[in-house]
Amino acid sequence: MPDDRDLWERIGRGDAFAFDALYRAHAPKVELFLRQSLRSRQAAEDVMQETFAQIWKSPNGFEPSRGTLRAYLFGAARKRAAEWWRKQGAARNREVENGPAESKAEIASLVGNVFAHLPEEQRTLIWLREVEGQSYAELAMILEIPVGTVRSRLFAAREALRSVWHAAPKAKKEDA
Amino acid sequence: MKCEDASEFVSALCDGEGIPKEAAEHIGECEECRARLNAYSAMGTELRRVASLQEQTEVKAGSWEKVTRAQPNWWQKGSTTMRIPRFAFASMLGMILLLSGGLVLVRARTAVAGPVFVLTYKIPADGRVGRCTMVTGGNRKINSCSDGVGGPWGFLTMKMRYMGKESERVELGVKTRYEAQARPLGMSNIDTLQDVPEETVWIDPGSKQQISVPGFGEIELTGEYLDHIPTLLFRPNEALDPQKDEFRIASPVLIRGKEVVFNLDGSSIDSGDPEAALMIYFPGEGRYLISTVPFEAAVEGKVDLGQIKFSLEGKEYLLLTAMPTTRSEHVWVTHDPQYKLSEHMQGAHDDQPMFMARSLSKLLQERIRHIM
Numbered sequence: 001m002p003d004d005r006d007l008w009e010r011i012g013r014g015d016a017f018a019f020d021a022l023y024r025a026h027a028p029k030v031e032l033f034l035r036q037s038l039r040s041r042q043a044a045e046d047v048m049q050e051t052f053a054q055i056w057k058s059p060n061g062f063e064p065s066r067g068t069l070r071a072y073l074f075g076a077a078r079k080r081a082a083e084w085w086r087k088q089g090a091a092r093n094r095e096v097e098n099g100p101a102e103s104k105a106e107i108a109s110l111v112g113n114v115f116a117h118l119p120e121e122q123r124t125l126i127w128l129r130e131v132e133g134q135s136y137a138e139l140a141m142i143l144e145i146p147v148g149t150v151r152s153r154l155f156a157a158r159e160a161l162r163s164v165w166h167a168a169p170k171a172k173k174e175d176a
Numbered sequence: 177m178k179c180e181d182a183s184e185f186v187s188a189l190c191d192g193e194g195i196p197k198e199a200a201e202h203i204g205e206c207e208e209c210r211a212r213l214n215a216y217s218a219m220g221t222e223l224r225r226v227a228s229l230q231e232q233t234e235v236k237a238g239s240w241e242k243v244t245r246a247q248p249n250w251w252q253k254g255s256t257t258m259r260i261p262r263f264a265f266a267s268m269l270g271m272i273l274l275l276s277g278g279l280v281l282v283r284a285r286t287a288v289a290g291p292v293f294v295l296t297y298k299i300p301a302d303g304r305v306g307r308c309t310m311v312t313g314g315n316r317k318i319n320s321c322s323d324g325v326g327g328p329w330g331f332l333t334m335k336m337r338y339m340g341k342e343s344e345r346v347e348l349g350v351k352t353r354y355e356a357q358a359r360p361l362g363m364s365n366i367d368t369l370q371d372v373p374e375e376t377v378w379i380d381p382g383s384k385q386q387i388s389v390p391g392f393g394e395i396e397l398t399g400e401y402l403d404h405i406p407t408l409l410f411r412p413n414e415a416l417d418p419q420k421d422e423f424r425i426a427s428p429v430l431i432r433g434k435e436v437v438f439n440l441d442g443s444s445i446d447s448g449d450p451e452a453a454l455m456i457y458f459p460g461e462g463r464y465l466i467s468t469v470p471f472e473a474a475v476e477g478k479v480d481l482g483q484i485k486f487s488l489e490g491k492e493y494l495l496l497t498a499m500p501t502t503r504s505e506h507v508w509v510t511h512d513p514q515y516k517l518s519e520h521m522q523g524a525h526d527d528q529p530m531f532m533a534r535s536l537s538k539l540l541q542e543r544i545r546h547i548m
Contacts, residue, residue: 032227032230035230115223115226126223127223127227129191129220130219130220130223130224131223131224131227136191136193151184151187151188151193152184154187154188154191155183155184155186155187155188158187158190158216158219159183161219162212162215162216162219165215165219
């Protein structure tokens with residue numbers, strides 16, 4: 001796999017093979033990330049496609065000196081996801097309260113269930129850190145926040161997840 | 177360290193980040209923090225396990241070459257790689273436009289009627305250009321100026337006075353006198369204009385105007401407005417830094433110990449003179465001579481931009497001026513308390529202060545000429 005700079009230069013020159021390599025390497029992870037963020041499989045697939053299509057059409061947003069190509073892709077996907085949420089408007093609030101059925105079915109574990117109850121921003125942060133293994137610097141680039149803020153927000157997100165996790169068994173019993 | 181202080185570092189530790197020694201020690205000894213660390217770790221592990229269970233998208237080779245690519249223009253390219261928030265960029269653009277608009281206004285202001293009018297006159301006999309600054313707001317101290325120019329061709333004396341304005345046109349009263357033969361110069365030159373009738377001249381800013389001097393020829397006049405009174409009235413466009421071999425002074429204040437000896441208006445300048453010097457006469461104080469080169473009986477003083485410090489007769493002196501005086505770091509000073517200006521300068525009065533920058537050798541002469 002060529003390094004980010006070479007790959008990006010080839011993509012910039014219109015090398016479809018280079019872009020396809022990028023797509024194959026990152027699209028599955030990006031879609032998974034979007035699934036937990038958007039809590040809709042279909043929406044995640046659409047947003048992922050839109051994200052890559054847009055990058056192919058206008059490959060001019062990545063600067064190798066500022067971070068990795070992977071972080072750039074997740075950052076672009078996050079922005080698209082935020083846009084998708086904005087378009088959802090009132091529907092978003094309804095989903096946050098009830099939780100969409102398909103995500104409940106997919107994330108079949110205790111931590112998965114409580115994770116789905118976190119605000120979207122905290123879910124994004126924890127997912128990118130714990131599942132994708134993004135560094136603080138990459139998270140700072142993706143979320144467009146300072147590294148120090150990444151640390152404090154991650155802590156807040158983990159604390160939120162931990163408190164919901166601790167309360168989860170009780171809630172599960174009440175649901176039953 | 178307490179748990180609430182250490183808890184954020186527990187999260188950082190979980191991510192493999194370095195943490196302060198104090199926090200590390202506390203976490204090592206604190207049950208609650210260790211429990212938190214374990215919980216974070218377990219949650220992360222469980223999340224990764226759940227993510228591994230999820231069905232990953234099968235991606236096929238895309239036919240990307242069929243997708244039309246946009247050719248980004250410089251603006252699109254710039255906006256996507258912009259490193260500052262769009263709002264900040266827009267604000268910056270707005271500020272630049274606002275400021276540049278302001279510059280246009282300031283430039284325009286110099287062209288419209290302002291509080292100061294600068295008259296430029298060109299003497300055709302030797303190409304000399306002189307300037308006269310006049311305040312148009314009724315300040316009588318700075319509403320006229322005079323000049324005397326001499327050469328092999330004879331001598332020309334001029335006096336220009338601001339009279340009024342109509343819209344942007346300025347009305348001047350001009351007196352001129354030409355003498356074909358060489359003659360000694362002095363303050364009485366201006367007095368020779370007393371009997372000369374004043375001619376009214378209208379000047380349009382930016383336009384040339386000619387006045388005719390009997391026996392001499394034409395003098396070219398131009399004028400422009402300024403929005404401030406320049407520090408050097410005869411050189412309104414002068415930079416703050418003195419030139420090489422130049423001594424300049426504006427609005428001098430002399431302090432002796434804690435006493436203000438004098439506080440004067442006006443300015444004077446001597447350029448292109450390797451022995452440029454300054455003479456200041458004040459009634460009751462006599463004369464101070466300050467030179468950029470050593471001379472007999474002079475004490476050394478120190479120059480710091482617009483300040484000159486020296487010691488004389490056991491007292492500390494500080495001469496303050498409105499602008500840097502000379503490039504030299506040292507000056508040489510004498511004080512003659514018995515000096516009578518009227519005995520050395522024709523037409524001068526002992527009860528009137530006077531200062532001028534001139535060549536040291538000329539200022540040391542028994543008879544000093546006012547215009548040289």
